Amino acid sequence: MRRLDTRDPGFEAGFAALLDMARDTTARVDGAVAEIIARVRAEGDAALLDLTARFDRWQPRDAAALRVTAGEIDAATASIPAALMAALDTAAARIETFHRAQMPADITVPDPAGLTLGMRWGAVDAAGLYVPGGKAAYPSSVLMNAIPARVAGVPRVAMVVPTPDGELNPLVLAAARRAGVTEVWRIGGAQAVAALAWGTASLAPVDKITGPGNAYVAEAKRQVFGRVGIDSIAGPSEVVVLADGAQDPARVAMDLLAQAEHDEAAQSILLTDSPALADAVPAAVEAALATLPRAAIAGESWRRHGAVILVRDWDEGAALTDRLAPEHLQIMTADPAALFARIRHAGAAFLGPWCPEALGDYVAGPNHVLPTGRTARFASGLSVFDFLKRTTWIAAEEAGLRATGPAAVALARAEGLEAHARSIAERIGMG
Numbered sequence: 228m229r230r231l232d233t234r235d236p237g238f239e240a241g242f243a244a245l246l247d248m249a250r251d252t253t254a255r256v257d258g259a260v261a262e263i264i265a266r267v268r269a270e271g272d273a274a275l276l277d278l279t280a281r282f283d284r285w286q287p288r289d290a291a292a293l294r295v296t297a298g299e300i301d302a303a304t305a306s307i308p309a310a311l312m313a314a315l316d317t318a319a320a321r322i323e324t325f326h327r328a329q330m331p332a333d334i335t336v337p338d339p340a341g342l343t344l345g346m347r348w349g350a351v352d353a354a355g356l357y358v359p360g361g362k363a364a365y366p367s368s369v370l371m372n373a374i375p376a377r378v379a380g381v382p383r384v385a386m387v388v389p390t391p392d393g394e395l396n397p398l399v400l401a402a403a404r405r406a407g408v409t410e411v412w413r414i415g416g417a418q419a420v421a422a423l424a425w426g427t428a429s430l431a432p433v434d435k436i437t438g439p440g441n442a443y444v445a446e447a448k449r450q451v452f453g454r455v456g457i458d459s460i461a462g463p464s465e466v467v468v469l470a471d472g473a474q475d476p477a478r479v480a481m482d483l484l485a486q487a488e489h490d491e492a493a494q495s496i497l498l499t500d501s502p503a504l505a506d507a508v509p510a511a512v513e514a515a516l517a518t519l520p521r522a523a524i525a526g527e528s529w530r531r532h533g534a535v536i537l538v539r540d541w542d543e544g545a546a547l548t549d550r551l552a553p554e555h556l557q558i559m560t561a562d563p564a565a566l567f568a569r570i571r572h573a574g575a576a577f578l579g580p581w582c583p584e585a586l587g588d589y590v591a592g593p594n595h596v597l598p599t600g601r602t603a604r605f606a607s608g609l610s611v612f613d614f615l616k617r618t619t620w621i622a623a624e625e626a627g628l629r630a631t632g633p634a635a636v637a638l639a640r641a642e643g644l645e646a647h648a649r650s651i652a653e654r655i656g657m658g
């Protein structure tokens with residue numbers, strides 16, 4: 228854990244090291260990922276069987292065993308206790324409501340020159356959803372990926388999830404059923420991303436791959452981009468908590484640990500204007516760690532990547548937050564909305580002491596698949612827009628072509644493109 232103070236002369240160097248940590252999560256695995264993708268392209272299902280045995284410690288009998296059957300999904304769903312199923316339902320319904328509200332409308336623009344112009348939205352044909360499963364199972368991520376895809380109208384939704392040691396998580400399967408996933412595959416890591424992008428004899432390729440994952444998954448998505456579309460790069464989790472001196476150190480500590488427990492590579496940062504809070508939180512983190520089942524992961528994450536930054540004021544706090552462009556931004560100050568208005572870059576914001584980030588992970592409604600590694604400077608969280616694309620259209624009658632065509636003819640000739648010019652000119656008798 229780093230302790231930084233903006234008043235210290237060495238602050239910039241320490242802060243730059245924090246920024247580098249966020250930037251560097253995938254670079255170190257690019258070679259290994261390229262090899263995995265090349266193997267899946269060359270060997271298809273055989274590579275999936277071999278890599279699954281190697282990385283997930285599970286040897287599927289054959290390629291057919293990589294696909295979860297409808298019977299397995301039925302049995303898993305039936306095994307979920309009613310109260311847990313009700314919680315899954317609450318989350319699914321709230322996520323669906325929020326994402327339905329995102330659906331954009333087609334536009335038609337009447338044009339005074341006599342053309343009609345428009346833009347139409349349409350869903351991709353097939354989406355591949357990556358659901359992480361190496362260190363923990365994420366039923367909530369199934370809902371967060373699949374519900375926007377279905378709301379957008381995607382007909383084929385293929386989900387991949389690793390099953391370490393051959394363990395299928397029943398709630399992951401129940402969530403897949405609840406969210407309308409059409410295929411579930413027991414594969415993970417870069418090999419799953421490669422299979423979705425290039426296809427194998429068993430798994431048909433998709434058009435768009437979405438979802439979070441570890442550094443291998445994030446790097447694989449980066450490498451298959453272009454062959455398929457991807458959402459943002461959502462890698463190891465991050466949170467920046469902005470808290471003033473009125474906040475309870477124990478609550479702040481648990482909010483930091485809620486990200487740290489995801490992954491040793493996760494990053495949790497506290498920014499505060501209170502020297503007392505800056506002193507109290509590290510001790511509160513250590514005390515809370517002792518009570519957590521995933522203390523080993525959370526402890527390593529906190530010690531390697533965690534930070535407490537003491538700022539002079541919230542002007543400084545807002546500027547540093549923009550430089551971090553965090554995946555999650557939790558604001559617990561006297562006027563959280565006013566401070567949020569001064570910050571431009573964050574994947575998702577959580578305002579006030581009654582809005583811990585974990586609420587958004589599960590049931591609030593907005594998506595929890597968010598841009599990490601400072602990509603919130605230019606990227607956004609998963610939404611229906613990731614599964615939609617736009618087609619613009621133009622309709623012209625003769626009068627419209629006569630009114631607008633001569634300018635096009637002039638520009639086409641200026642570009643030396645005579646066929647362009649004549650395809651218009653000959654229709655309107657310009658010669």
Ligand SMILES: NC(=O)c1ccc[n+]([C@@H]2O[C@H](COP(=O)([O-])OP(=O)(O)OC[C@H]3O[C@@H](n4cnc5c(N)ncnc54)[C@H](O)[C@@H]3O)[C@@H](O)[C@H]2O)c1
Nearest residue numbers: 359360361362389415416439440441463464489490595596
């Ligand atoms: N941003 C989000 O919305 C969100 C949501 C949930 C989880 N997460 C993040 O997703 C990540 C999940 O990571 P995970 O590891 O638990 O699951 P994962 O499913 O992303 O990765 C597991 C896979 O990684 C591959 N792998 C592991 N070690 C490898 C190696 N040495 N070489 C090649 N491949 C290897 C294996 O194929 C394995 O199946 C965490 O960082 C968590 O913070 C993010």
Ligand SMILES: N[C@H](CO)Cc1c[nH]c[nH+]1
Nearest residue numbers: 365367368464465588595
């Ligand atoms: N915080 C994660 C996104 O970074 C999402 C998640 C899933 N389950 C719990 N949390």
Ligand SMILES: [Zn+2]
Nearest residue numbers: 485486489588
């Ligand atoms: Zn989380």
